[in-house]
Amino acid sequence: MRPLTDDVPLVQRVHDELRAAMLRGELEPGKLYSVVEISRQLGVSRTPVREALLGFASEGLVSFERSKGVRILEASLTDIRDLFGLRLLLEVPSAALAAASEDSAQLDTMHQAFQAMEAACAADDEAAFQDHDTTFHDALLRAAGNAQVADAVRRARGQVHVQRLSTTRTRSLGEVLEVHRRIHDAVRSGNEAEASAAVEAHLTETRDILLAQISGPHASTVD
Structure with missing residues (x-):
């Protein structure tokens, strides 16, 4: 994933880059990812990353696993x-x-x-x-x-x-x-x-x- 630098609101930028990373295959269905590591790769704090991921969770695209991170869900x-x-x-x-x-x-x-x-x-x-x-x-x-x-x-x-x-x-x-x-x-x-x-x-x-x-x-x- 790429560091974020433009003027679009931060949560939206994070959301867009995470979706693009899913489409590019950098975030793969079925795999577990650390919010801390995603934040590090994007060069932002955990708060906008978590907010963006909560949006994906509401769409049924990811799930949070307690003390583990976030999993990209596979379609059945x-x-x-x-x-x-x-x-x-x-x-x-x-x-x-x-x-x-x-x-x-x-x-x-x-x-x-x-x-x-x-x-x-x-x-x-x-x-x-x-x-x-x-x-x-x-x-x-x-x-x-x-x-x-x-x-x-x-x-x-x-x-x-x-x-x-x-x-x-x-x-x-x-x-x-x-x-x-x-x-x-x-x-x-x-x-x-x-x-x-x-x-x-x-x-x-x-x-x-x-x-x-x-x-x-x-x-x-x-x-």
Whole structure:
């Protein structure tokens, strides 16, 4: 992990760096870490580290073990089923709402994110693809008009991301891009039924791939 030096509020900086460390694999699921050691590596006191970790604990990403430290939690099959069950409940109807939406700003953001995904796919840049994928889904949900749904899905996606599970072990970035193209085109054309069907198919396929892979080696997530 890297020392923190910028002007963002300290707890937020610690939170962001810890999440990035999870995504990079520096903080691994199942392992126990010392709050003191994390503080030393970041060059900050234990208080902001503990506050940031408490935030992760509220998301179900870590657990504190008395007199030992903090453990990065591993996702179980039930966790994956539950997280994707939540996403299906929220995102399928939201896709239809987005297709009917007149929120041009969010729809433009979704379109720009998709174009960026195309560029990242062409460059074989999975990390950039993942970032734009997150923006794509978030903009779609915000276009549907419910920020609470967008925030809930972002948290659910975050729980999968930090596990570093990957659908790209069994499908290429190009295949993932085409799944998103179907969603993008349906929303942009105002086809509510097709938008919902495309999102449902995407989430169901992603869930099934991750359930099949969850016992295998971890990698970075694209969903």
